[in-house]
Amino acid sequence: MSDASLNSVSVEREASFGDFFALLKPRVMTLVVFTALVGLLAAPTPVHPMIAFASILFIAIGGGASGALNMWWDADIDAVMKRTQKRPIPAGKITESEALSFGVALSGLSVIMLGLAANWVAGALLGFTIFFYVVIYTMWLKRWTPQNIVIGGAAGAFPPMIGWAVATGGISIESVLMFCLTFMWTPPHFWALALFMRKDYDNAGVPMLTVTHGRRTTRVHILVYTLLLAALAIGAGFTSIGGPVYLLTAVVLNALFIKGAWDIFRRDEVMSEADDFKAERGFFKLSLLYLFLHFGAILIEAVLQRFGLGGW
Template identity: 65%
Template sequence: MTDLTTNTTAKAAEGEARFGDYVQLLKPRVMSLVVFTALVGLLVAPVPVDPMIGFTAILFIALGAGASGALNMWYDADIDRVMRRTARRPVPAGRVEAGEALSLGLWLSAISVAMLGLATNWMAAGLLAFTIFFYAVVYTMWLKRATPQNIVIGGAAGAFPPMVGWVAATGSVSLEALLMFGLIFMWTPPHFWALALFMKSDYHEARVPMLTVTHGRAETRRQILIYTVLLVPVALGLGFTSVAGPVYLAAALVLNAVFLKGAWDIWRRDEAAAEADGYATEKRVFRFSLYYLFLHFGALLVDAGLRSWGIA
């Protein structure tokens, strides 16, 4: 076999879709957060859920999240191709055809909604269907390319999972479910805008109207502080509902103090200082924001466990 043949074969192999590429289409890192928050919503609900039904519910909520990811990658292939952090995704890299991503997303959407309805109740299934629609159509196809408020309004898509889990268990929506929704909804803008501060060039080149592109970094810093201030009472308010306890309240007090201090530090920074240290503060706050949400929902889970053991 000649060197030319070997190189051609190697290149062809590199372009072929593998199982991991289809997994990547489902955005597994985003799915992990969806699964965790939905699981917490289901487990802290005041209605006991059969373990098999609970497992089935979370499985199909996860598939619904994966469906949203596949539809997002199908439609956003042109943007992903331009941005450095997304250029190697399966569709823009050419390993998966756009039509395959669309087909996978549609099939998983139908299966996840139908099976969640059969396993739990149709209100939960309807809420899951709306979540997929909101992320794939309202956010991906409209808001993301149309307005700097894309993250603010579009954040609702990521905020629905704990509510879906709650409704799967109870068949209804309550204040607790709304506050869990609100926690994620209000967390989303400062989380993504902190990222956008040190990834502005990507969004600019892709012509995505992120706030950093349309209004500049100074205004983005101000908005991060505003939304973090608005987030604090939502997070603390959840601590005074039936699903929370001393662990959550203590965690929320510490986490929100740290997050608020981070937002304040970002607001006080000027671009010269940020560029000088490679946006160290912004990157630190962004990393902390990842733990922020996980630890809030983890604390809810701990309190639920303590209640079940009669400790709290």
């Protein structure tokens, strides 16, 4: 956790709405909202539009609360990492105590309101997701083990399960498959980032795989996880959440993803540094599209199935 000097950081000016909004990690929240919405709409039980809207809103708030609490705890390492130095706390726009209060308040609000608006299974899943991300990943795993992003990736994989629970009041094999898709995607996505941002993690003392085992080992891990992910993603095309549209999307995307992982695997540090980690950066950018397009295809299949046109 941050030391006393960070706790007493001076705020340059009164915090604005934009500063507090930045605490919510809006780019991450976009993925949370989208995958939760797909989980909700892919479920076999229709949901009233107002309940669906309220539920997605509270899931988004819960995801944002996790981001705020993550920034509160990680203020010390954010201050030394080039990628995160402009976040509200290290930039001196918001104090740590303000971020903590904001995150705790939003966490409680989101869980209670989701339980009341939808059902308490969904509310409990959201509460567990916030706890997992903040306590299990941020406070424990992130600074302790190079497997931090492997285990911690579960936190980002829960939203489609929460959306499914909003509609059905429970958990099923379909929602678990959507969880697994995100869970297996997370390590290669973040390890690609770590390959060209290793100095940041070195400076911050975060034991990412690139820091503890080196880039060569990380490249091997990316390839292995990508192959496992491809098998899972394509296999899901033959389940009830899949169909021709999803399967075609999965085959094309995973072929590109495997090629990207193979290109990374074949490279060494001389090759990578010579072109400023071009292949690694390209793989990372593709990984951003990868999950959105897979879940977009699941959503298309769900819509088609409602009209009797999708699925097998």
